Amino acid sequence: MFEEFKEFIAKGNVMDLAVGVIIGGAFGTIVTSLTDDVIMPIVGAIFGGFDFTDYFxxxxxxxxxxxxDAAREQGAVLAYGSFITAVINFLILAWIIFLMVKMVNNMRRKEEAAPKVPDAPPADVQLLTEIRDLLKK
Structure with a gap:
């Protein structure tokens, strides 16, 4: 049973999935920082200097x-500003993933469209072809 589990873990799909989850988590942190620290302050400045995170x-x-934060300590609140920030965060992340998938698909199409050069025949086949051609002459 351990050998089966080891074989399952060693398969490429499982390892690719694990790497994707780890990189996705790290990338999500970067996008969250981009949204919270760069985009939302700019949007807040455009709309009068307010901060969406304190809208509730x-x-x-x-x-x-x-x-x-203080309001949550006092009781129940509907934090719609945090929700707006999360939606913007999601849209940015979805857009970046869309662009990445589009880029990979374009690369695949270019590979498929490129003419494939046939491999050179092995040396013994080349030698036999030359002998055949000489015998014909």
Missing amino acids: IPLSSDVTASTL
Whole structure:
């Protein structure tokens, strides 16, 4: 049973999937930082200097705070600003993945369209072909 498991893990698809998950997680962190630290401050500045992350609707009368973190400590809140940030984060990530898949598909099409040069025949076949041609003369 251990040998079967070892064979399963060693297969290319499982290893490719593991690498993809790890790289995807790291890439997701980069996109989250891009969204939170670069894009959302610019969008906030364009729309009057506000920060989307502190946009919320209190769901309890006990909530009087002006920041999301403080409001969450006081009670239930509907954090729609965080949701907007997550949606923008997703759209950026989906767009980048789309561009990557498109690039790979274009590369595959170019490989398929390129004329394939036949391999040179082995040396013994070349020698026999030359002998045949000489005998014909």
